[in-house]
Amino acid sequence: MSVTSLLFYVFSAVLLLSALLVITARNPVYASLYLVLAFFNAAALFLLLGAEFLGLILILVYVGAVMVLFLFVVMMLDINLARLQEGFLHYLPLGLAVAILGVLELAAVFWTAPLGHIPAPGAVPADADNTRALGELLYTHYLYPFEIAAVILLIAIIAAIALTLRRRPQSKTQDIGRQLAVKVSERLRLVDLRRPRP
Amino acid sequence: MPTLMHHWTFAIPEIWVLVMACAVLLVDLFWGHRSPHLAPVLSVVTILGAMLLTTAQWGLSGSSFAGQLLLDPFTIVAELSVELLSLLVLLYSPRYLRERGLYRGEVFVLLLFALLGSMIMISGGNLLTLYLGLELLALSQYALVALQRDNPRAVEAALKYFILGALASGLLLYGMSLLYGLTGSLDIAQIAQGLVNVGADNFVLTMALVFVVAGIAFKLGAAPFHMWIPDAYQGAPTVMTLFMATAPKVAAFALVIRILAQGNAGAVEIWQQIFVALAIASLLIGNVVAIAQSNLKRMLAYSTVSNVGFLSLGIVAGNANGLASAFYYVLVYALMAAAGFGMILLLSREGFEAENIADFAGLAQRRPWYALLMLIIMFSMAGVPPTVGFTAKLAVFQALVQAGYVPLAVFAILMAVVGAFYYLRVVKVMYFDPVPENAPQLARDGLASAVLSVNSVALLLLGILPGALLATCFHALQGVL
Numbered sequence: 236m237s238v239t240s241l242l243f244y245v246f247s248a249v250l251l252l253s254a255l256l257v258i259t260a261r262n263p264v265y266a267s268l269y270l271v272l273a274f275f276n277a278a279a280l281f282l283l284l285g286a287e288f289l290g291l292i293l294i295l296v297y298v299g300a301v302m303v304l305f306l307f308v309v310m311m312l313d314i315n316l317a318r319l320q321e322g323f324l325h326y327l328p329l330g331l332a333v334a335i336l337g338v339l340e341l342a343a344v345f346w347t348a349p350l351g352h353i354p355a356p357g358a359v360p361a362d363a364d365n366t367r368a369l370g371e372l373l374y375t376h377y378l379y380p381f382e383i384a385a386v387i388l389l390i391a392i393i394a395a396i397a398l399t400l401r402r403r404p405q406s407k408t409q410d411i412g413r414q415l416a417v418k419v420s421e422r423l424r425l426v427d428l429r430r431p432r433p
Numbered sequence: 434m435p436t437l438m439h440h441w442t443f444a445i446p447e448i449w450v451l452v453m454a455c456a457v458l459l460v461d462l463f464w465g466h467r468s469p470h471l472a473p474v475l476s477v478v479t480i481l482g483a484m485l486l487t488t489a490q491w492g493l494s495g496s497s498f499a500g501q502l503l504l505d506p507f508t509i510v511a512e513l514s515v516e517l518l519s520l521l522v523l524l525y526s527p528r529y530l531r532e533r534g535l536y537r538g539e540v541f542v543l544l545l546f547a548l549l550g551s552m553i554m555i556s557g558g559n560l561l562t563l564y565l566g567l568e569l570l571a572l573s574q575y576a577l578v579a580l581q582r583d584n585p586r587a588v589e590a591a592l593k594y595f596i597l598g599a600l601a602s603g604l605l606l607y608g609m610s611l612l613y614g615l616t617g618s619l620d621i622a623q624i625a626q627g628l629v630n631v632g633a634d635n636f637v638l639t640m641a642l643v644f645v646v647a648g649i650a651f652k653l654g655a656a657p658f659h660m661w662i663p664d665a666y667q668g669a670p671t672v673m674t675l676f677m678a679t680a681p682k683v684a685a686f687a688l689v690i691r692i693l694a695q696g697n698a699g700a701v702e703i704w705q706q707i708f709v710a711l712a713i714a715s716l717l718i719g720n721v722v723a724i725a726q727s728n729l730k731r732m733l734a735y736s737t738v739s740n741v742g743f744l745s746l747g748i749v750a751g752n753a754n755g756l757a758s759a760f761y762y763v764l765v766y767a768l769m770a771a772a773g774f775g776m777i778l779l780l781s782r783e784g785f786e787a788e789n790i791a792d793f794a795g796l797a798q799r800r801p802w803y804a805l806l807m808l809i810i811m812f813s814m815a816g817v818p819p820t821v822g823f824t825a826k827l828a829v830f831q832a833l834v835q836a837g838y839v840p841l842a843v844f845a846i847l848m849a850v851v852g853a854f855y856y857l858r859v860v861k862v863m864y865f866d867p868v869p870e871n872a873p874q875l876a877r878d879g880l881a882s883a884v885l886s887v888n889s890v891a892l893l894l895l896g897i898l899p900g901a902l903l904a905t906c907f908h909a910l911q912g913v914l
Contacts, residue, residue, distance in 0.1 A: 343636075344637050344640055347636045377561075379498040390546050397576060
């Protein structure tokens with residue numbers, strides 16, 4: 236067994252194990268940390284395949300940005316763990332049945348019609364640069380879907396802001412502009428204390 | 434790359450809508466608080482411009498972006514129809530939105546992006562573009578439904594719609610991935626070629642088509658994938674319901690044309706059979722359950738399910754004739770649904786939704802013209818001649834009988850008779866029930882009532898003179914298949 240295939244099995248095994256721990260860990264913070272580990276191993280697999288750009292992007296975007304955000308959210312939410320786990324055993328038989336059914340169906344598909352006629356990828360030339368290849372494809376052949384995907388992200392931003400940004404009249408936010416524009420007459424009232432009021 | 438960008442001009446209507454939607458967003462951000470009418474007026478201009486640009490492409494055909502965008506007669510007719518339907522939504526909505534504090538730029542921007550999604554779906558020639566268009570449309574719709582955040586029913590509707598919509602997208606995507614695995618391509622034309630080698634009796638192909646059809650059936654709202662429709666239609670603000678019931682249905686029908694009729698023409702027996710089951714279930718559930726509804730929005734939701742059943746009959750026929758009649762049906766249905774929900778919009782006021790059938794009691798005495806329009810709409814939905822609903826049903830039945838599905842046609846006619854009951858009940862309530870004593874004052878809304886009049890009279894006129902639209906639909910699909 237070559238070193239590459241040994242590495243492949245090690246990374247895959249750790250990936251599968253950490254993926255399993257993501258869904259079985261009792262504490263959501265641990266679950267997110269296991270997910271980080273899963274991402275790292277997936278990135279390593281990408282590197283083994285020679286897709287260094289995808290591997291680095293996976294770490295930069297998912298581990299660096301998405302998962303950190305995830306961890307923050309998980310830590311900020313006050314999740315009642317006991318209540319979350321209440322239904323687990325209750326739903327287990329149904330979930331297991333669905334999972335087994337799915338696996339059997341997939342097995343049936345591959346048993347009756349193996350996808351053998353898909354040609355294996357050819358040998359990679361030594362000077363292959365997949366960052367360049369990806370970029371060329373994205374901005375030429377896949378330009379149209381690439382732009383549409385960008386529009387979808389724009390929609391996500393607009394929708395998220397439109398749904399969450401609301402002016403609540405009773406909230407105690409400070410309006411800096413109004414604070415600075417305040418006049419003396421609004422804040423200060425001169426009262427003459429020497430003369431008793433009638 | 435000249436070969437790739439050669440026909441980028443084919444995408445001009447899409448590019449126009451995208452650029453203008455971004456412009457509306459920015460204009461509303463900077464000047465929206467001073468002049469709230471700027472965004473809606475600009476949106477109307479955008480849609481009119483898009484209709485003009487689409488019409489300018491009449492007669493052209495071809496593909497661009499390496500087959501990811503198809504321009505053919507179907508693209509043009511279907512894009513024109515979704516633009517017209519979005520325009521109707523914009524014209525119906527201003528007073529309703531103002532009264533509910535929703536007269537904001539985001540609503541119009543999201544509507545424009547939803548329109549863009551529909552257009553991308555209609556002109557998509559690649560599974561990737563079709564899926565991205567679908568997601569663009571769906572995301573905009575989820576946000577539109579949820580925008581009324583203080584209304585718990587709207588939030589519930591949005592959540593249900595979102596979760597079930599995500600599930601349906603997953604099903605569709607899984608089917609698409611199997612198709613890709615079988616043929617090694619995402620391109621519709623290459624899939625059609627690849628399937629010749631695979632053969633129609635392939636088990637994986639059946640699996641793929643079951644998933645794809647399930648996803649499409651969900652987007653169309655065919656039973657048994659209709660569970661989201663009644664709750665989403667009832668809970669969403671009526672303007673959003675009006676939109677959900679019209680343009681996205683045409684876009685979902687485009688998926689049928691692109692993925693099934695064009696991409697999987699060789700496997701027509703497989704998806705035909707699935708649509709037979711969908712049609713029977715939709716006709717049965719849609720028509721029978723609608724009888725029990727006292728809420729008009731819910732009733733119209735079940736009427737959507739039954740109408741999707743009728744439309745599936747045309748797909749069952751499977752040939753160009755059947756698909757053309759189904760296309761005609763979906764256009765006519767969208768026009769009828771626009772008028773039906775438009776009437777609910779018109780009769781609603783601040784803090785009051787005229788969504789119960791009882792709210793229409795004695796409408797003929799209070800507003801005879803509105804009652805007459807509603808009569809036309811209900812007759813058209815029931816399929817009473819000379820309205821356009823009758824012509825549409827007739828076209829579908831003709832195609833079905835020609836294709837040899839006589840028992841199914843008989844069953845569909847029986848279900849149409851059942852359906853007539855609940856449409857005619859609304860007419861009975863309007864004309865023969867007394868006006869309730871605490872009936873709320875009707876609002877004045879010149880724009881919406883004018884548009885509704887045009888919309889409803891069009892249902893009557895298109896029924897009397899069906900030739901032009903029918904011929905256009907046949908021409909549109911002849912050029913595609």
